[in-house]
Amino acid sequence: MSEEKPWSEDRLLVLVEDDEAFARTLKRSFERRGYRVLTADNQAALNALLESHNPQYAVVDLKLAAESGLVCVQALHAHDPAMLIVVLTGFASIATAVEAIKLGASHYLAKPSNTDDIEAAFARSAGDASTPLAPRPTSIKTLEWEHIHEVLKDSDFNISEAARRLGMHRRTLARKLAKRQIG
Known part of the structure; x- marks a missing residue:
């Protein structure tokens, strides 16, 4: 995606997703909410975007074709540690949730998640110590x-x-x- 000048508004979002249909849908949804959305389908495309743009928000799919989205989370966090990064996945596990947070993600959401869920995650950048502890039986x-x-x-x-x-x-x-x- 080429642009003449970097976008400087405070609602610039990068979407790292290899499913074209889902990326297109999510992009339109965020644009209707006032975000400027850039898309990348792999780490190389993301790195190219980061050379000329400074997004404040990112949504990253965990499983990108042959790559792990965790590498993209790491690159985004290195680019701007204040960026709010949400990892989306249909392949949720405790192990990848922990790794995503360690690498700089703000939140980790299991699919199906929508724009409302993602925006809510962006708004909850701090942890909540009053979250009730509920036993979860593990099968x-x-x-x-x-x-x-x-x-x-x-x-x-x-x-x-x-x-x-x-x-x-x-x-x-x-x-x-x-x-x-x-x-």
């Missing part, structure tokens, strides 16, 4: 999913390598992943 399936996701992340989302580390056949892992949407 074996949830623990298994979180472990699979952690191994996938550690193997750079290489399914064959993750399957080897998990001690299962690649097709078995692929079937498990197909049951829960990634992205």
